[in-house]
Amino acid sequence: MHGYDRRANARLQDQHDALVDLLHHDTRYPDGSLVLEAGCGTGAQTDTLTRNSPRARFVSIDISARSLAAAQEKVRAANVQFQQADVFALPFAPGSFDHVFVCFLLEHLPRPLAALERLKAMLKPGGTITVIEGDHGSTYFHPDSAAAYDAIRCQVELQRRSGGNANIGRELYPLVTQAGFDAVRVSPRMVYVDSSRPHLVEMFTRRTFTAMIEGVREDALKAGLISAERFDEGIRALSRTADTDGVFCYTFFKGTGTRPK
Amino acid sequence: MHGYDRRANARLQDQHDALVDLLHHDTRYPDGSLVLEAGCGTGAQTDTLTRNSPRARFVSIDISARSLAAAQEKVRAANVQFQQADVFALPFAPGSFDHVFVCFLLEHLPRPLAALERLKAMLKPGGTITVIEGDHGSTYFHPDSAAAYDAIRCQVELQRRSGGNANIGRELYPLVTQAGFDAVRVSPRMVYVDSSRPHLVEMFTRRTFTAMIEGVREDALKAGLISAERFDEGIRALSRTADTDGVFCYTFFKGTGTRPK
Numbered sequence A, B: 001m002h003g004y005d006r007r008a009n010a011r012l013q014d015q016h017d018a019l020v021d022l023l024h025h026d027t028r029y030p031d032g033s034l035v036l037e038a039g040c041g042t043g044a045q046t047d048t049l050t051r052n053s054p055r056a057r058f059v060s061i062d063i064s065a066r067s068l069a070a071a072q073e074k075v076r077a078a079n080v081q082f083q084q085a086d087v088f089a090l091p092f093a094p095g096s097f098d099h100v101f102v103c104f105l106l107e108h109l110p111r112p113l114a115a116l117e118r119l120k121a122m123l124k125p126g127g128t129i130t131v132i133e134g135d136h137g138s139t140y141f142h143p144d145s146a147a148a149y150d151a152i153r154c155q156v157e158l159q160r161r162s163g164g165n166a167n168i169g170r171e172l173y174p175l176v177t178q179a180g181f182d183a184v185r186v187s188p189r190m191v192y193v194d195s196s197r198p199h200l201v202e203m204f205t206r207r208t209f210t211a212m213i214e215g216v217r218e219d220a221l222k223a224g225l226i227s228a229e230r231f232d233e234g235i236r237a238l239s240r241t242a243d244t245d246g247v248f249c250y251t252f253f254k255g256t257g258t259r260p261k
Helices: A002-024 A046-052 A065-074 A112-122 A146-161 A168-178 A198-214 A217-222 A228-240 B002-024 B046-052 B065-074 B112-122 B146-161 B168-178 B198-214 B217-222 B228-240
Strands: A034-038 A057-062 A080-084 A097-103 A123-133 A140-142 A182-194 A247-258 B034-038 B057-062 B080-084 B097-103 B123-133 B140-142 B182-194 B247-258
Touching: A002 A046, A002 A182, A002 A198, A002 A247, A034 A046, A034 A112, A046 A057, A046 A065, A046 A080, A057 A065, A065 A080, A097 A112, A112 A123, A112 A168, A123 A168, A140 B168, A146 A198, A146 A217, A146 A228, A168 A182, A168 A247, A168 B140, A168 B247, A182 A198, A182 B182, A182 B247, A198 A228, A198 A247, A217 A228, A247 B168, A247 B182, B002 B046, B002 B182, B002 B198, B002 B247, B034 B046, B034 B112, B046 B057, B046 B065, B046 B080, B057 B065, B065 B080, B097 B112, B112 B123, B112 B168, B123 B168, B146 B198, B146 B217, B146 B228, B168 B182, B168 B247, B182 B198, B198 B228, B198 B247, B217 B228
Parallel strands: A034 A057, A034 A097, A057 A080, A097 A123, B034 B057, B034 B097, B057 B080, B097 B123
Antiparallel strands: A123 A247, A140 A247, A182 A247, B123 B247, B140 B247, B182 B247
């Protein structure tokens, strides 16, 4: 039993690694470069970032002291310094950094373009920005279900009401371009899940996406966005896509740009 | 002027090649193998197939004599033989082929699973099937537009009424599995278009996708699926995604499986 659990956990770890790899494999910073990670949250990406570029130095900021405490607890790397700071009031001199890295931050900000402009000012001329965001509107699945889309739309609407944009992934190209970066390139990173990838079914379809939508149930009902019956029908339909004949699709977007010299 | 046109055409050809490559680069058949292409239509894929596997032999069938005539006119390869035939009444002995190739066929069939079973019977044990289909439900874009989705839904609904399924791409894994193939693998092939890829904007967003939706206008209005105003608003919104700050996303699916020995 214990042996089985350990093997199962190892496979889950592999699938987690596959997702991490999908998003981060092509982000490696040169030895000695100084990187600003804006909106590090609880350090979910910091761990990967510092591992992939062990000789770069990172300053990872977040507006939440509580998240930073969790990040500090989790990330033991020697090449990162955590600091509490607001993207709109950055405590650094302009042009202090060689690179900026942003992941799952813009989706929460009412003014993502202004945030990118502030971050650009932190870069040395010729420095790069890397931005990764999801897009809930990229979600589709088999069997198809209107109720499931209704439940997903509750999450999107709640995020909109708190000033964010859960569908921001598709907008990275115009946003990074309009912020004044050069050589902007965006590439989609699609997560495709069918039952030939059973641990991705578990890790992504069930424990990541469906769990996230399920998590807004109370707020969605309180806001009167949907009936309890319809929401629960949607969650059942999402769970159904994790069955043997189900398929689930979601796409992240990764963009890069350079501060003009 | 003529020189410019020739350069522009060369770039358009490159972008066409990029799409062809996205779908077909990993389909190469061994020398001497016999391949059934089911539903070759006017030979749009036959040209690529026969080029990529110049020493394989192809039998390309279609139910329409008119399409076959166009295919025969277009495809000059020596390693293909065109033949009029119905997937549900195949004029070949069971087990005649080493491989089967199907592209943009299942989306038109009322019984795609039965078609895959018939095609499986044509394979030698250990032979492979390759299936490529689009999925209109995979479409999203920036700026977002409810009217554009309404216009797209007209195409999906008309195809459904004529017995097809324009959203079949996401179903390839369960379909090929349920048809009794082994070692089924499906991979998404996402077309991501922003204005850093201007010729893909022209070739895919405008001339392929938007033109296709625009093409169902008369039938959609005749069927009472939408008002003329709303449909035209949707087409304008789709065209709008081809502007400098626009983004367009669409995903094809490619599946392979093996006939059990």
